[in-house]
Amino acid sequence: MPINLANSEEDSKMKDVFIPYYATKRSARSPTPSAAIDVSQSPFDKVQLTKLLIDALDEMGYHESAVSLQKESGGIEVESSSVQKLFSSIKYGQFEKIDLYMLSSLPLKNGVPMGVLSQTLSASSATEEIASNEGTAVDDDAMKIDNIISKKTDWNKFFVNMQSEFKLLEPLIQNMNDYDSKTIQGLSDMMEILILINKQVFIELMFDQQESSLAVLFLRTVFRKYIQLWELLLMYQESTDALTPDTLLKQMTSILTCPPNSAEYSHIWPGTIQKSRKLLIDAISKYIDPNDLVPRGRLFTLLRQAIKYQNSQDILNFDEGNENQYGLSNGRNYNLLQDNVSNSHRIGFRAERTLGQNVDEIWYLEFSPDGKYLASASADSLTDRKVLIYDVENNFQVYKVLGGNDQCVLYLSFSPDSRYLVSCPFNEEAKIYDIHKSGEPTKINPEIEGGIVAEIIQPEDSFKIPDNKFSSSGGPPRIWCCNWFHTDANRGRFVLGSPDRDVIIYDLFSKSVIFKLSEAVSSGGSSSQDQFPRVHDLKITRDDKYLLLMAHEYFVDTYDLSQLPPVDKEDESGDHIMDPTTFHIPKVSRLNVGKRMTCLTIPRSRQAGDNTNSLILLNVQPHELQLWDFKEQILVQKYFGQRQLQFIIRSCFGYDNKLVASGSEDGKIYIWDRFHGNIISVLNGHTADRTVPPGSTKTFGRNCNIVVWNPVDKTLFASGGDDGLIKIWRVTRD
Incomplete structure (x- = not known):
């Protein structure tokens, strides 16, 4: 059932007429009449039109004309x-x-x-x-x-x-x-x-x-x-x-x-x-x-709305963020004497560079929250140095090499301050790195003037989830996904999920597991319906209010984190471990998708009040992406075209959440309009044409496994594939 966010009986009634605000970018096309409009038969009130004209003339400095029109109209006053x-x-x-x-x-x-x-x-x-x-x-x-x-x-x-x-x-x-x-x-x-x-x-x-x-x-x-x-x-x-x-x-x-x-x-x-x-x-x-x-600038507000509607009819139009006082893009002239002509070539994409330091499949990519670093995780079985940190602002030279990962790394997650990185290998041990820590120099970068000397660093901390009865190996549960809390009230905390039916909250500063969700919500039942789900992906909403768990069992569970004690509420002994009897993390909804999912993504909210904070994007097998409102339990949009049948394919929001991008098993990157669901572009990214290194028996595949978007530079995104390459892409405007 949907999350009940109603604060009153009146709010509850409004649920029956819910209109998704995030789906209102564009209205349906309506024909523009070519014949002249008979003003005498206009549905608009003549007095109101006159008031708008008087007010607009006065605001533009034509005071005498405004007074004259006021007299001619018989004394209509604004x-x-x-x-x-x-x-x-x-x-x-x-x-x-x-x-x-x-x-x-x-x-x-x-x-x-x-x-x-x-x-x-x-x-x-x-x-x-x-x-x-x-x-x-x-x-x-x-x-x-x-x-x-x-x-x-x-x-x-x-x-x-x-x-x-x-x-x-x-x-x-x-x-x-x-x-x-x-x-x-x-x-x-x-x-x-x-x-x-x-x-x-x-x-x-x-x-x-x-x-x-x-x-x-x-x-x-x-x-x-x-x-x-x-x-x-x-x-x-x-x-x-x-x-x-x-x-x-x-x-x-x-x-x-x-x-x-x-x-x-x-x-x-x-x-x-x-x-x-x-x-x-x-x-x-x-x-x-x-x-x-007359509200100040009312006529100009109506003109702005008309221009925005005309722009919305261009399926490839994406307004820039640098809007002027009228809410329109700076640097563009608008013709009020005729409809603004649609331009279907305003947005494009180009490959900017290719990063080839990895010698095996790229399984995960993650930009740091400040947009300055890109972390990659590969499936290289010959070394423990599977995670590379690239410096975005220095031509993507390797900044750090992260050692200590003996198993293939499935997941990476940056802390909100972009300093710490958590890696989740295929086994049961997660590792935490301080990416700015000094380490052993390596010659992975070419020697150029002003170039970066990359350093190999070891983890600051490593830990396992305490044993539970659901572990497949009988030991600690495996760790397959991770996400940090975002607000100061939970600084230093992150959540990890396991396919062995567990989720924990870990504290960076005390270096301890402070909460086990599976134990807190367990009802003691023995049926499969009562069991904690097998978690394959998870996310915390940007306001730290909700925890979203993507389960192997074809559903997404939502938990309410609002009662979680803040970090400054430790007891007198300084013990960071929480007493689950003092607060409650209830499950508030279950979204039944009914198909296997491989990725859960939430939008990047860059400002308070962002109207995308209830959206989640799911990669669903076979061959589709689904956009849901997890609070209202509404399927907002579906995206088709990419291939996804056997492997884990990951997607993202991009370009100020106006686009949706995903990898594909045919090695291509598919990009859709988030609102309309139409394909904007298909990019040839990872086609298995990479030359095999001398002496290697490695055969490269052609999957594009993941696409990630820079959270600061909205024109920059990256993709990684089975060819071991990372492609850096740039949005272009014609």
Whole structure:
């Protein structure tokens, strides 16, 4: 069953209408009408179109044209009169004119709780509002946000006014139990607008007026009370905003002591009072109903969406990551007078170099997280030096040779800091290397000026999984896969999986097995259904929340790691071994694939909130790859074309997770569009044409066993095959 991530009954209902966000890169093609569109029969509202035009003209600097269009349209306004009054008071620094009566007249998205406020706002407040707004009439220049004339603010009157408004708000918020959710949301919006205004006043007192003593007085006597009232209000509703009462108060306090050239200073104060007030207006605009205030840059947002849709129709189009403020690729001109022509030759691939230091089949490749190193593991039976570390930034010269692996190496895994490497040989003993450790020089690299002298290093540590009853040899379980934790809370830890029904957590610093998952989840049953699975591959999600186990039994199990104690929670004796009775690692789902799998891959998440964090890629026999959402248990896409029947073939995500690449038993590299599933390219990589070394009876095969993508340089990837060669590839753009 899918992982239950719902936080409420409402969230549970939404499960029934789940739409995968990672599958929305491209919409289906829709025909573009060739005939001219009759504007009179347009489905778009004429008033809304006029508002967009007025707003766009004003933003582009055509102020007189915007005013003229506004008059010709009969007075259509991009912002209502109540919004204009508030924004004018802010632009001209007349904060003393802002009160609850003015805010209650705003057309907020979530509505204004007039049923509650009407009992508070007296007729005298209305009279005061009318008087306070004398001389603030909105003329033709009102919409010119940049046309700000800073007038002297009556700070004393503002302080008194805010204290009076606080006395009106305090009893309302203290009686929140009497209100429904809509009323609470409306009050919350008004309170947050007041918080933003008070924050602006504090900032102006500090940076523009240079009145630090007055700012401190305001913070203590007025602003602090509003923050506390806001905190009380938030107790009645859930909030996901990054700015909380606690962080805001700390931010304001830090301003009092930060030097003028500090990062905190530049983050709070943009340099001029005009820019600062403009930022305040932009922040308040998010609370206003779009029908009464055109969202900033709305027409340009619609144009950007149209361009992105046109780009999405090109099956070989992949937007670059360096987007400008409009969300479009820099360095490209877009024609608004006609549809942008598709270019099907924008992406390609070329072989950049071949690495031939290995003399036997390449079984595994792994780029370090910093992208600077490439590790390879071969099946060479004549030496224990089966793992080579290549320096990516120095023309892929060999950086280190890792000794001590008597058996063929099946798996490699770099630590998050790219310093340590774990190797998993065919037998039961895993080894840990510090790749920057000094060792014995070797002449594996050609002697060139400025070249690297590669060194042979031995493992820092080696270990075995404690015996269990499922081991095929009666001894320690074999170790076939490994993955490190990614966050600081679990630094130095990694997980290893065994086909002999075991998974352990190992701690690098204590050099000990600190947890055995098979023992913790065992129910004591004797049936095959109760047995811990035979693990052939595993991955930990980038947030360290889930452990994914790819089983020999044709399924993928997901375990919840959220209760795992962090590394700084050792007991007083310094013992790193965890007590499984103090926490629980439950199995939360089982994904039944129903076919033999040879590889489990997760996307490389390069930023927080990446929407690919629930995706897994599986190589499935025969001849297909499957993309799943493991949380929702949805099969998102299948990829066909490569050959995979007998051997372990591994795949990866690439090019900022826009591509999927895999090896194949025909020696080729297959590359697909992740979203559409169509083949982008087939590269001839490993074709068994390698010359056999003198005196060797080795016969090279033609499998391409693995493809890996550089996590930092999205244009760089590598492949390894049975020919013993490593091919380095580069993405090209026409």
